[in-house]
Amino acid sequence: MKTSLSDNNPYDAEKNDIAAQTNMLKKGDQTMRNIFKLTVVLVVLACVMAYPYEARTEELKIGVILPLSGLMAHEGQESLSGIELATETLNAKGGLLGKKVKLIISDAPDAKAGAGEAEKLITQENIKLILGTFSSGICYSASEVANRYKVPYFEVAAGIADTLTERGLKYFWRITPRASNYAQVVSEYTKEVTAPKLGIPPNKLRIAIAYEDGPYGTQTVKDLDRIMPTFGLTNIVAKEAYSAKGVDLSSMLLKIQAAKPDLFLSISYAPDAILIGRQAKELNFNPKAWQGFGGGWGSPSLYEALKNDLNGIFSTEFAPVHINKAVVPGAEDFHKRFKEKYNRPLESSIPQTSCMAATVVFDIIKRARSLDPEDIAKAAWKTDIPIWTTINGWGVKFNGPDQPHPGQNSRAFMYNTQWKNGEHRVVWPLKAKYADPVYPLPSWKERVK
């Protein structure tokens, strides 16, 4: 029986019983807990349903790894611009496999970052195909990682080191030429054009070589040693290594000058090319022909520094502007689109190269009908694009997995051009010729006119 004290009796069973209170708590909060649980379940469900929705949107993700910061930032940005233009064109026509292509771009300023970014793209962004890289070093590490995950990797910008296709990676293809192509093109050109124009038989042509002592220079010289004799070019009168970091190359040039060469081969980067150009002028070094190898001898900064002192010097290039238009269908249109999108004219061949190569990869994906690595590989091996049908004149046919340098595009090549008033004028291959080459090299005084 309840007493009159039950209302404020601390020992009242009904109101103060802890167990009873806990029970009341449980009951009240049970509802709250239920509501909470239901909300969580609904949210999770919503997320789960949203995730495949993202895949069901019209987007095909393709990874891009390039050096967009650091020392090669400029070249990396140029490479990206070509890929972006190719993607825009593709999406305007409806995209790929019924979806719009979205580039997932990663900045990798060095080889270590390349490996890290590849890992991230594949594991976190679920990327199934990667385009890269301009730098051979960055390509080397990024493509190794990609191949481990069976993600196809296409070199579309430069990355010319021979070692990249000597690894036997199953899912690696390079659309740009191999470094030894430089030596091949120059040797052939020298035998077919330079020697006859100078009236000197190839085996009597006095050749002097100056090369930067890093991997680029030393490897190219090794290639020249191997390839030049096959074209009858055996009279090497001087071979001088120098440091590209050098601040004075006059001793080296004096040595070369003393050897009285007919043809001077210079394998350089840009700053040493500028120095050689300046100091050769001071020393009045004037061989009958001067062949520069890409890298340095084609760069716009060279023209800024030397202006028309460059006239008459040859340099090897990827996609020169001054070329026989008939052999590069679509090139003019490309230049127009580039200028429209980026508000400046093309200064180098990098965007044209990467645009052409990216387009080739998109075509491979189209023929593969999926991003499955085996389908991509099959479609890649079947690629058969003849030369002179693309915007930079290259064709595409990859060396098979059982051939030397598997995955290498055998229809990519360097053009040989001659500087004239700031233009690279194509002189080789003959079919792409823009103008006849000028021999012998005009003297320094004549060039300034």
Next chain:
Amino acid sequence: MSEILIKVVINGLLMGGIYALISLGLTLIFGVVRIVNFAHGEFLMLSMYASYWLFQLWGIDPYVSVLIIAPLFFVFGMIVQRGIFQPILNAPEVSKIFAAIGLVMVLQNLALLFWKGDYRAIKTISSGLLIGPEGFMIGLPRFIAFLAAVSIMLGLYFFIKNTYTGKAIRATGQDQGAALLMGINTKRIFLIAFGIGSSCVGIAGCLLMPIYSVFPTVGAYFVLVAFVIVVLGGLGSMLGAFIGGLIIGLVEALSGYFISSTYKEAIYFIIFWFLLIYKPTGLFGSVSQE
């Protein structure tokens, strides 16, 4: 053959003049303030960029921008000394070295951030010009740099020998403690010496721009040679830095011609090594300097 040898010697001397230009500033800083200013190369890089931009944006020829950059870098040098090295004057040597190296990192990366890694070169009126007798022509910019090295060396030599401040600088360089006792405000002297040293390398940068390309790490190519020359010539000695520069330039050119360009650095570092063993005070250094 002898004609080529003459050319090699001429080029070596011209190069030596350029080295001297860069080392004159360093010998003051190293010799008087006793700071191993590894960032000296970066000062050169900054002044090259400064003259590059003055030319690109406003068309000011580097030989004219010297008038702007010399005082600018004087102030810059004073700021660096006051802000970075003065607070740690009494700290162990190793702290000063790390501060200098830290400065190198900061300046190089700032340059990389603002101006990217591209190599930049300019073509001024003087860039391609040659002077001299037929067959022995030399580049005008190099000749001007050589003349500048001579003038600066002479100017500084007389300044240090004859003016009161110059004598105070010499005294501080010989013995800081004694200088303080003689009433010389050594802190002020350090500021002035660092300022003059930076101003010199600022002028060097302007004079080098018509010849070389600039990029964030260009300083590294010159700074090691500069240290060798400074030790070779004797710390704090203007004449020593100049002669030392010429010697190194000649050695480089001759070894580059007779041996190979790639071993140039090895040769003068071997010389440096012997120098440190047999005459560590250098050619014109005084015994009181360590």
